Amino acid sequence: MRLSKGFWQTYKEIPNDAEIPSHQLMMRAGLIHKSGAGLYNYLPMGLRAIKKFEQIIRDEHDKIGCHEISMSVVTPGELWKETGRWDKMGDLMAKFKDKKDQDLCLSPTNEEAVTDIFRKTIKSYKQLPVTLYQINTKFRDEIRPRFGLMRGREFTMKDAYSFHMDKDCLDRVYQDIYDCYCRIFDRVGLEYIPVEADGGAMASSDSKTHEFQVVANAGEDAIIYSPESRYAANIEKAQTIRGKLNFKQSSEAMKNVSTPKMATIEDVCSFLKTEKHHSLKSLVYKAVVANKDVFVLALLLGDDELNEIKLQAFLKAEHLIQATEEEMKKLGLVKGFIGPVGVATNLVIVFDKQIDLNAAYVVGANEVDMHTENFIPSRDLKSTQTHDLRLAKEGDYTLDGKHLVVVKRGIEVGHVFQLGDKYTKGMSVQVLDKNGKLATPLMGCYGIGVTRVVAAAIEQSHDENGIIWPKAIAPYQIYFATIVKKEETKKLADEIYSDLLKAGFEVLYDDRDQGPGFKFKDADLIGLPIRLVLGERDYEASGELEIVTRKGAQSFKVKKENLVTELKRVWDSI
Numbered sequence: 001m002r003l004s005k006g007f008w009q010t011y012k013e014i015p016n017d018a019e020i021p022s023h024q025l026m027m028r029a030g031l032i033h034k035s036g037a038g039l040y041n042y043l044p045m046g047l048r049a050i051k052k053f054e055q056i057i058r059d060e061h062d063k064i065g066c067h068e069i070s071m072s073v074v075t076p077g078e079l080w081k082e083t084g085r086w087d088k089m090g091d092l093m094a095k096f097k098d099k100k101d102q103d104l105c106l107s108p109t110n111e112e113a114v115t116d117i118f119r120k121t122i123k124s125y126k127q128l129p130v131t132l133y134q135i136n137t138k139f140r141d142e143i144r145p146r147f148g149l150m151r152g153r154e155f156t157m158k159d160a161y162s163f164h165m166d167k168d169c170l171d172r173v174y175q176d177i178y179d180c181y182c183r184i185f186d187r188v189g190l191e192y193i194p195v196e197a198d199g200g201a202m203a204s205s206d207s208k209t210h211e212f213q214v215v216a217n218a219g220e221d222a223i224i225y226s227p228e229s230r231y232a233a234n235i236e237k238a239q240t241i242r243g244k245l246n247f248k249q250s251s252e253a254m255k256n257v258s259t260p261k262m263a264t265i266e267d268v269c270s271f272l273k274t275e276k277h278h279s280l281k282s283l284v285y286k287a288v289v290a291n292k293d294v295f296v297l298a299l300l301l302g303d304d305e306l307n308e309i310k311l312q313a314f315l316k317a318e319h320l321i322q323a324t325e326e327e328m329k330k331l332g333l334v335k336g337f338i339g340p341v342g343v344a345t346n347l348v349i350v351f352d353k354q355i356d357l358n359a360a361y362v363v364g365a366n367e368v369d370m371h372t373e374n375f376i377p378s379r380d381l382k383s384t385q386t387h388d389l390r391l392a393k394e395g396d397y398t399l400d401g402k403h404l405v406v407v408k409r410g411i412e413v414g415h416v417f418q419l420g421d422k423y424t425k426g427m428s429v430q431v432l433d434k435n436g437k438l439a440t441p442l443m444g445c446y447g448i449g450v451t452r453v454v455a456a457a458i459e460q461s462h463d464e465n466g467i468i469w470p471k472a473i474a475p476y477q478i479y480f481a482t483i484v485k486k487e488e489t490k491k492l493a494d495e496i497y498s499d500l501l502k503a504g505f506e507v508l509y510d511d512r513d514q515g516p517g518f519k520f521k522d523a524d525l526i527g528l529p530i531r532l533v534l535g536e537r538d539y540e541a542s543g544e545l546e547i548v549t550r551k552g553a554q555s556f557k558v559k560k561e562n563l564v565t566e567l568k569r570v571w572d573s574i
């Protein structure tokens with residue numbers, strides 16, 4: 001593309017709302033244009049990168065036999081009402097009515113829509129398994145749209161859905177798509193980690209789910225990772241254990257002590273001169289389980305944090321919120337001084353697995369300004385149940401106790417998920433099985449954040465001067481800048497440009513009437529893998545052009561007649 005006739009503008013200024021490098025660079029390099037909060041127009045350079053990535057996705061999905069479709073972005077409310085998600089989606093989903101007063105929404109995801117297509121098309125096990133995918137616009141009215149394309153409200157997603165007669169087949173296709181995702185992200189050159197993810201409170205225990213996380217400081221997710229054992233899980237899901245702890249052994253009876261105005265673990269432990277893990281943290285929640293309110297007291301070591309997602313999964317709860325002071329009172333609990341002794345019998349008590357039930361702890365006494373010492377769970381309660389409830393943290397060990405884990409920040413670029421029969425059952429889908437009986441098929445769903453990946457690639461690959469595009473999704477391969485005055489050298493440059501196009505290169509031809517400083521700044525900012533320079537003076541002196549790689553800034557002088565061969569060599573070497 002000839003820049004003198006192009007539609008491209010770069011900017012020096014960093015927009016006020018652009019907090020992270022990828023967002024700043026995408027705006028400054030003229031890839032995108034903001035139209036509203038979380039809403040972006042894709043400009044020619046940005047769109048080329050997005051389309052290149054889409055092509056990689058298509059290529060890899062087609063290779064494993066997936067079928068591309070495109071579903072309407074607006075979907076009827078009726079479909080969502082069949083599965084109960086019309087209400088459950090809450091205000092994330094943009095809903096509206098048409099002129100016949102029918103409910104409609106902008107698709108935040110498409111399980112219902114694809115299941116509807118499936119049930120109207122597939123009748124027999126002979127037609128299965130089948131995987132459908134699309135690359136399409138999604139709308140989610142996110143609470144905090146930010147970071148440009150990273151968390152937009154409107155964004156492009158690749159979503160795929162597979163259908164099967166049995167779990168074995170679902171497992172096989174799940175693995176195929178998992179491998180397909182690895183190939184896609186490898187082709188883009190991303191540094192990513194597939195991590196175990198949380199399947200939600202209602203997921204069955206044998207249903208697998210993984211997220212593909214790009215490691216980057218700007219990531220909104222926390223990943224627990226052990227490089228040695230390759231264990232990796234989203235912190236929401238991660239199961240780890242603490243290093244060896246010296247628990248307090250005691251045979252003394254429980255004793256109440258005065259702890260005036262000390263409602264935090266820190267205050268109480270320093271006052272009683274005891275270690276934090278010799279005390280228990282008590283947290284009270286109201287859970288909705290099968291449409292009923294259940295109150296639960298979760299106990300953790302004093303220096304651990306609760307992972308609410310684990311508690312919710314343990315209770316199989318649809319919702320979980322902290323209990324109010326009023327609710328606590330009714331359960332015999334006193335805020336700030338909560339403990340497990342002498343509480344209402346309808347309160348479910350659960351201990352984190354890391355707690356030694358035979359050791360002695362400080363707990364709240366359920367009296368204002370009082371704590372209890374020497375509480376021994378196995379001795380002082382009629383029954384105790386334990387479950388893994390704690391939030392994994394840096395310094396923990398893998399479950400075998402052998403490897404330390406670290407916390408990394410991650411950007412979720414993809415997600416694969418075994419849905420089981422949630423939607424097929426919910427939408428009464430049945431097909432004939434081998435024995436001629438009607439059976440409910442199983443489903444998997446698989447998403448890639450297309451526009452998020454482009455942002456994540458930049459987040460992972462840039463420097464202070466601009467983007468350093470991975471080869472596979474660079475808008476063009478070569479930034480061809482000319483520093484020419486004479487008409488005859490301009491003609492020569494045009495010839496070179498057309499030779500390069502003929503040789504199959506994608507070239508951004510900077511033939512603008514500007515100096516080298518201006519052009520090189522733009523070249524660095526847009527960050528195409530190769531910069532080619534025709535400098536009139538150098539060319540007249542030596543007959544050579546210059547090739548510089550954006551990554552590593554390697555430079556090569558090359559004669560015009562060797563240009564195509566040399567560019568091919570350099571391209572292959574980067």
Ligand code: ATP
Pocket residue numbers: 109140142149150151152153155157412413414415447448449450451452
């Ligand atoms: P997140 O936890 O980041 O909100 P999610 O788990 O809700 O994402 P999924 O429903 O798994 O997202 O969607 C599939 C993929 O779509 C995600 O892995 C992510 O890459 C992408 N995605 C989700 N929300 C957004 C968004 N607001 N902007 C851009 N991409 C998104």
Ligand code: MG
Pocket residue numbers: 211412415
């Ligand atoms: Mg997800």
